[in-house]
Amino acid sequence: MAERSLATRRTLRLVLGLVFAFLYIPIAVLVALSFNKGGLPTAWSGFSLKWYVSLAGNSAILSAGLNTLIVALVSTATATLLGTLLAIGVEMRRRHGKALEALIFAPMIIPDIVLAIALLSFFSMLNLTMGLHTIILAHVVFNLAFVCSVVRARLKSFDWSIVEASADLGASAFTTFRRVTLPVILPAVIAGALLAFTLSVDEFIIAFFTAGAGRASTTLPMQIYSMIRFGITPEINALATIVMAVSITALTLSQRLNRGIIGQ
Amino acid sequence: MAPALVWLTALMVVPCALVLALAFFRRGIYGGIDYTFTLENFGLVVDPLYAGIFLKSARIAGTATIIAVVIGYAAAYAISAAPRRLQPVFLFFAVLPFWSNYLIRTYAWIVLLNREGLVTQLLRWLGYTGEPPSMLYTEGAVIAGLVYNYLPFVILACYAPLSRLNPELAEASRDLGASAATTFRRVILPLTVPGIAAGAVFVFVLSIGNFVTPALLGGGRFQMIGNLVYDQFLTANDWPFGAALAMALIAIMLLVLMAQAMFADRAAGRAAEATGGADG
Numbered sequence: 001m002a003e004r005s006l007a008t009r010r011t012l013r014l015v016l017g018l019v020f021a022f023l024y025i026p027i028a029v030l031v032a033l034s035f036n037k038g039g040l041p042t043a044w045s046g047f048s049l050k051w052y053v054s055l056a057g058n059s060a061i062l063s064a065g066l067n068t069l070i071v072a073l074v075s076t077a078t079a080t081l082l083g084t085l086l087a088i089g090v091e092m093r094r095r096h097g098k099a100l101e102a103l104i105f106a107p108m109i110i111p112d113i114v115l116a117i118a119l120l121s122f123f124s125m126l127n128l129t130m131g132l133h134t135i136i137l138a139h140v141v142f143n144l145a146f147v148c149s150v151v152r153a154r155l156k157s158f159d160w161s162i163v164e165a166s167a168d169l170g171a172s173a174f175t176t177f178r179r180v181t182l183p184v185i186l187p188a189v190i191a192g193a194l195l196a197f198t199l200s201v202d203e204f205i206i207a208f209f210t211a212g213a214g215r216a217s218t219t220l221p222m223q224i225y226s227m228i229r230f231g232i233t234p235e236i237n238a239l240a241t242i243v244m245a246v247s248i249t250a251l252t253l254s255q256r257l258n259r260g261i262i263g264q
Numbered sequence: 265m266a267p268a269l270v271w272l273t274a275l276m277v278v279p280c281a282l283v284l285a286l287a288f289f290r291r292g293i294y295g296g297i298d299y300t301f302t303l304e305n306f307g308l309v310v311d312p313l314y315a316g317i318f319l320k321s322a323r324i325a326g327t328a329t330i331i332a333v334v335i336g337y338a339a340a341y342a343i344s345a346a347p348r349r350l351q352p353v354f355l356f357f358a359v360l361p362f363w364s365n366y367l368i369r370t371y372a373w374i375v376l377l378n379r380e381g382l383v384t385q386l387l388r389w390l391g392y393t394g395e396p397p398s399m400l401y402t403e404g405a406v407i408a409g410l411v412y413n414y415l416p417f418v419i420l421a422c423y424a425p426l427s428r429l430n431p432e433l434a435e436a437s438r439d440l441g442a443s444a445a446t447t448f449r450r451v452i453l454p455l456t457v458p459g460i461a462a463g464a465v466f467v468f469v470l471s472i473g474n475f476v477t478p479a480l481l482g483g484g485r486f487q488m489i490g491n492l493v494y495d496q497f498l499t500a501n502d503w504p505f506g507a508a509l510a511m512a513l514i515a516i517m518l519l520v521l522m523a524q525a526m527f528a529d530r531a532a533g534r535a536a537e538a539t540g541g542a543d544g
Contacts (some may be wrong), residue, residue, distance in 0.1 A: 004345065008444075016354065019339040019419075023361050026372035026412065033375065043380070082268040082343040089265025103272055110276070111473035111517065113484055113490045114510045117497050118279035121286060121507070141275050144268055202365045205475060209497070221367055227478060228371050232378060240371060246362040251363040255356075 027244070034237035051238035060215075061239060064223035070218060071132055071207070072200040073140035081192040082140070083147025088181065090148070091155040107145035115141065116209035123210060130212025135219065138210045139200045146199060147192035150258070154188035187257045194254035198247045286507035297503060305508035314492070318512070321488040324403060324478075325471035328410035332467045334458055335411070336418025340459075343419070344426040355423060360417035370480050373409050374400060377481075401483030409477040414467040420462035425456040457531045465524045469517050489513050 004012075034052075038045030086104070090096055119138050123130055158181075166176040169185070182189075183247055204221035211217040220243065227236050287305050290298040308314060317488075343354045361369065376382050377400040384396040399405055429452065435448040475490030482488075487495075489509060496506025 004539075009345075012345050015338050015342040016346070019335060019342075019415075020336070020357065022412070023358065023415065025382075026369070026376055027361060027364070030368070030372045030375055043385075077488060082271060086265045086268035089268075103269070103277070105277055107272065109517075109521075110280075110468070111469075111490070111513060113473055113475050113493050114280070114283070114514060115276065116511055117493060117506060118283045119275065119496060121282050121503065122275075122279035125282065137275055140271060144271065148268070198363065202367075204367055221365065224365075224367050224371075225476075228367065228374065232375055236371065237375070240368040241367070244368055247364055252360075 079143030087151035340422035418463035
């Protein structure tokens with residue numbers, strides 16, 4: 001870039017400082033207050049871990065946490081398998097139509113509320129009893145699209161002639177996949193899976209509509225939503241801090257793996 | 265790839281087609297669905313009462329988009345002007361909040377804006393003694409929440425073209441006598457329009473159909489289209505009308521995406537012309 005005057009550089013630094021303050025102050029306040037001793041949600045009265053301890057004894061939150069884990073693990077595993085195969089299938093073909101692209105792209109941009117009501121209408125029309133299984137069915141829809149897009153990005157630079165070479169040398173299609181294709185795309189597959197896991201752990205609206213009646217299939221975001229509507233408590237601050245830490249860790253890891261891909 | 269396509273068809277295409285079909289039926293007397301063809305649900309969508317909510321949603325989404333683009337572009341510009349080795353770090357931390365739970369990021373604003381929140385305490389500390397200002401449960405709070413939630417994406421979208429910008433173009437412009445402001449307006453800005461458009465479309469589309477932010481930061485009676493759809497399905501039990509609203513939402517979204525695609529094509533043409541001209 002061209003030489004900049006001192007004033008310009010100062011202004012740019014100020015802009016960055018303000019934007020980062022805007023992005024991080026709300027989160028920092030939330031995290032700080034989760035360690036607040038007093039019961040008042042916003043006034044600081046000393047450091048304490050008691051809200052984390054009280055979380056551990058809250059059975060509603062624990063069961064919601066377990067439900068979230070089940071939904072996220074099962075939907076991630078399914079979506080990773082389906083999404084990876086889809087990515088390979090799409091990229092192996094030389095030409096593909098716009099309809100196929102639109103079908104794969106749609107789950108990523110369709111408003112949550114629309115997919116949520118569509119699945120609710122669909123499941124109730126089939127007279128399906130809703131619960132964790134219907135949330136899983138729903139989560140796989142958007143998760144597989146995200147896995148597919150991450151894996152496809154990796155496959156763009158893939159040399160398909162090595163697959164042909166493997167087949168020419170007598171390897172079966174499965175052996176070729178396991179020994180040739182998979183090792184190359186593995187970082188992208190794991191990155192996609194971590195992304196899917198985080199999306200599933202954080203997803204609220206679709207789960208809310210496809211969980212059915214009763215508390216048995218309440219997920220963590222559903223639990224958080226009902227707690228937030230009730231009011232501010234230090235317990236939500238503690239829970240929020242844990243959930244943020246988990247998703248940020250998973251996605252930082254995912255990002256690392258993807259960076260590795262670009263570096264190669 | 266077949267299982268994935270079957271999954272997407274069975275659990276996305278078919279349900280969405282079902283919602284489209286639902287929109288043409290009547291609401292049953294007891295809340296169910298009466299299978300007689302009607303267009304009155306779409307008539308209701310353009311009824312002043314509900315059209316008003318669409319306009320309000322569009323206004324809120326539009327305001328959030330403009331604010332997010334201005335802040336996001338400034339941030340992306342500042343990042344692209346930072347030393348090369350620091351840029352990925354800044355970018356990483358700009359996008360990091362985007363990866364935490366949406367509900368929690370929205371909740372953080374309840375903590376900030378409530379009557380005894382940080383903002384009120386800050387005002388008190390500055391010597392303000394009156395009633396705490398009511399900031400939460402206002403349209404402003406909803407806009408702030410939307411800008412906060414989607415800003416990282418705008419920064420990312422605007423940074424991409426800014427970082428690829430050829431510095432010689434700006435230098436050439438300055439050498440030919442253009443001021444810094446003119447160089448920005450005539451050279452830098454036009455070349456980075458695709459990033460701005462991508463960011464803007466993203467914020468607008470996600471904001472106009474948003475349900476969580478208006479529900480949490482706008483208060484119980486605050487309604488945008490998303491909340492209206494929610495109510496039709498979970499409280500008012502008028503699924504056909506809710507389906508018509510959802511289809512109207514999808515139509516708006518598709519229009520915006522199509523406009524962006526057309527705009528991007530034209531902008532790409534102009535950018536090619538501009539760079540070609542500079543090289544020649």
